Amino acid sequence: MKYLDEYRDGRVASGILAEIRRVTTRPWTLMEVCGGQTHSIVKHGLDRLLPPEIELVHGPGCPVCVTPLEQIDKAHAIATRPGIVFTSFGDMLRVPGSRTDLLRLKSAGADVRTVYAPLDAVRIAQDNPEREVVFFAIGFETTAPANALAVTRARALGVANFSLLVSHVLVPPAITAVLQSPGNRVRGFLGPGHVCTVMGTREYAAIARHYAIPIVVTGFEPVDLLDGILRTVRRLEAGTPGVENQYSRVVRPDGNLAAQKLIWSAFEVCDRQWRGVGTIPKSGLRLRWELRDHDAERRFDVGTLEAQEPAVCISGQILRGLKKPHDCPAFGTECTPARPLGATMVSAEGACAAYYTYGRRRGEPVSAR
Amino acid sequence: MCLAIPGKVIEVFEDRGLRMGRADFGGTVRKVCLEQLPEAGLGDYVLVHVGFALSRVDPEEAERTYRLLEELGLLGELQAPETDP
Numbered sequence: 188m189k190y191l192d193e194y195r196d197g198r199v200a201s202g203i204l205a206e207i208r209r210v211t212t213r214p215w216t217l218m219e220v221c222g223g224q225t226h227s228i229v230k231h232g233l234d235r236l237l238p239p240e241i242e243l244v245h246g247p248g249c250p251v252c253v254t255p256l257e258q259i260d261k262a263h264a265i266a267t268r269p270g271i272v273f274t275s276f277g278d279m280l281r282v283p284g285s286r287t288d289l290l291r292l293k294s295a296g297a298d299v300r301t302v303y304a305p306l307d308a309v310r311i312a313q314d315n316p317e318r319e320v321v322f323f324a325i326g327f328e329t330t331a332p333a334n335a336l337a338v339t340r341a342r343a344l345g346v347a348n349f350s351l352l353v354s355h356v357l358v359p360p361a362i363t364a365v366l367q368s369p370g371n372r373v374r375g376f377l378g379p380g381h382v383c384t385v386m387g388t389r390e391y392a393a394i395a396r397h398y399a400i401p402i403v404v405t406g407f408e409p410v411d412l413l414d415g416i417l418r419t420v421r422r423l424e425a426g427t428p429g430v431e432n433q434y435s436r437v438v439r440p441d442g443n444l445a446a447q448k449l450i451w452s453a454f455e456v457c458d459r460q461w462r463g464v465g466t467i468p469k470s471g472l473r474l475r476w477e478l479r480d481h482d483a484e485r486r487f488d489v490g491t492l493e494a495q496e497p498a499v500c501i502s503g504q505i506l507r508g509l510k511k512p513h514d515c516p517a518f519g520t521e522c523t524p525a526r527p528l529g530a531t532m533v534s535a536e537g538a539c540a541a542y543y544t545y546g547r548r549r550g551e552p553v554s555a556r
Numbered sequence: 557m558c559l560a561i562p563g564k565v566i567e568v569f570e571d572r573g574l575r576m577g578r579a580d581f582g583g584t585v586r587k588v589c590l591e592q593l594p595e596a597g598l599g600d601y602v603l604v605h606v607g608f609a610l611s612r613v614d615p616e617e618a619e620r621t622y623r624l625l626e627e628l629g630l631l632g633e634l635q636a637p638e639t640d641p
Contacts, residue, residue, distance in 0.1 A: 188582035190562040190601060190613055193622060202628040223558050250557045276606070278557055304607025306589065329558040332592060333608035340574070381558040384603060384611045407559075414625055436618035437562075437603045437611040445592040446610065536557060 190436070194408030203413040204236055207420060214240040215423050216372040217416060218365065218508050220358060221379040222249030222536030223407050229541040231409045233416075241420065244372070244508035245541075247361045248379055250326045250354075251278045251534035253461040253506070256494035258354045259284040262323050264489040265352065266297045272315060274308040275323040277301045282533045285494045305337035312341065312349035321483045324351040327358055329381040331472060332446040335453035338474065338481050350483040355472035356459055358382050359390045364467050366398050368507045375419040377412065378404035380434040385450075387442030392430040399428045406434040453478060463496070463503035463530035500529030505538050512539040512547070519543055560605035562613050563588070565598055579604055 193199075219225055225245045228234055234243045247253060263284050266273035273289070280289045280301060293299035298318075302308050305322055312320035324334040334351065341349040358379050365373060378391050383404045395402045401422035405415030415433045422428065432438055450472070459471025474482045499517045504510040512518050512531065522528040524540045531537035535544065563579030568590060570576065579588045579602060588602065593609045596602045601613035 188562070189564070190618060191582075199622075199625050199628070203625060206628050221558055248558070276557075304587070304589075306607060325557075327558055329560065329605055329610070332610070333589070333606045336589060336591070336608065344572070379558065381560045381603075381605060381610065384560070410625060414621075433621075435621060436614050439611070443592060443611055445594070446608075449592055534557070 191408060194406065194410040196410060199410050200413055203410065203417050207241070207413065207417050208238045210417070210421055210424055211238050211240050212424060214242070215374050215420060216242045216244060216508075217375045217377065217419055218244050218246045218373040219377040219405070219412070220246040220248040220362060221377075221382070221407075222252065222534065223381070224248070224377060224379070224405065224412060225538055226536045226541050227407050227409065228412055229538075229545045229547065232545075233409060233412055237416065241416065243416075244511070245505065245538035246365065246376075246508060247461065247464065247506040248327070248358060249534050249536040250330070250356055251282060252502075252530040252537045253356060253463065254279070254282070254325050254354045255460045255462045256284060256496060257460070257492045258352070260286075260492045260494055261484070261489050262289065262352055263287055263292060264492070265321055265483060265487050266292050266299055268487060270318055272298045272300060272311060272318050272320045273323070274300050274302045274311060274320060276325070278534055279323055279325065283527065305333050306340065309337050309341045309344075309346055309349055312346045313344070316348060318348065319486070320349050321487075322349070322351050324353045324355060327356060327379070327382050328386045328450070329379075329384070331355055331450045331454060332385060332443075335449045338453050338478055339449070341481060342478060347480070350481045350486050351474060352483040353454075353473055354459075355454065356461065357456070357470050357472065359394060360467050360470035361461070361464075362391075362394055362402075364464065364470075365507050366394075366400070368509065370509055371507075373508050375401040375423050376403070377415045377419065378402045378430070380404055380406045380411070380438060383432075383434070383438045383442060385442050385446050388430050388432055388438065388440050395428055395430045401428050401431065403431045403433050404438055406437075461506070463500070463506050465503070497528045502529035502531040502537075502539070505531045512542040515539070558605065560603045560610060562601045563604050565590070565596060565600050565602055568598060577609075579609075
């Protein structure tokens with residue numbers, strides 16, 4: 188496919204790798220922020236091809252992973268009510284709450300449906316006026332415009348039986364949380380390419396300036412990722428912090444202004460809890476007051492649910508770049524993608540799940556250098 | 557989760573006030589909302605996430621960055637030690 192295949196070209200990738208080796212003189216720890224990048228790095232083994240001085244740690248950027256257990260339990264409580272059609276992206280179906288997951292609820296008789304686009308959930312509501320249709324609106328800034336479109340569209344068309352269970356998170360506060368973690372080793376970031384397609388690069392320029400670090404907004408294919416690493420290392424070696432845009436074929440400095448306007452027409456910033464990490468101030472989105480009629484948490488009073496995470500799980504430290512999956516005693520034994528214990532194992536884009544899926548089991552060398 | 561892929565716009569239409577279209581992703585055709593991307597039209601490549609077009613792929617930018625990376629690759633080959641024939 189055009190704009191994908193050429194960014195998987197091995198010849199180009201080895202050229203960039205040679206250049207990374209040439210410019211690296213000191214050890215540097217970099218973090219890729221987005222779970223899609225983590226997945227691509229581990230799948231293609233890019234971390235194993237880098238010179239030994241460059242360590243990649245995996246960031247908190249997987250919305251499925253960081254959706255709090257309480258919110259997942261709420262989804263399950265709503266989905267099992269009579270008369271409900273519960274709609275969700277496919278990624279959330281297998282994520283276990285305290286007792287069950289959406290797929291198991293579905294096989295037990297709940298009407299749980301996977302949608303490709305949030306607008307499809309609005310269509311389901313229009314086609315089923317006698318039912319209550321709830322959409323599980325999770326995601327980062329990348330997904331926020333599509334979710335905002337669904338609820339504003341439902342409002343405009345008078346689709347009263349449509350509501351959102353919102354668990355939206357924002358990337359810049361998470362980067363700041365990583366940088367403020369005691370023991371932080373991260374010296375540079377690969378910025379989240381698709382989040383920046385929507386939001387632009389300015390928020391990242393401000394963080395880069397404040398913390399005097401390089402942030403290189405990076406795409407998702409192997410050539411993009413290696414180019415992002417090269418640009419970050421060049422800046423670290425030269426001592427020139429700042430923001431740089433590797434993904435300029437789709438990311439503009441201002442992002443997509445119309446999409447941003449759409450986000451703010453539906454959502455406002457709020458404090459959010461991140462699974463494994465805890466509450467990060469001003470790190471999430473909730474529905475605006477004017478759209479409260481479409482807020483599933485108001486419509487279906489499920490109360491406050493308390494959930495307990497397994498004590499053995501170290502996903503919070505992994506999400507902040509302090510530890511790697513192999514540091515966990517439960518990795519690959521008690522905790523697997525089929526029976527995940529915590530945030531970083533629940534989704535294919537979580538660091539633990541990526542390590543497990545692509546053969547980074549216990550006992551194998553972490554790097555093949 | 558933030559997966560977004562480039563597809564070619566092959567149809568543009570209106571659905572009750574919303575600018576929609578169809579995009580071809582290497583043979584798979586899906587409905588795409590183009591409302592927040594007025595600059596994208598027929599034949600353009602757009603980056604799509606959950607049925608929503610986020611950005612138009614800029615062919616000149618793509619060409620420019622890729623050429624630089626390719627040159628790096630060629631340079632790498634030139635720098636490889638020579639072997640006797």
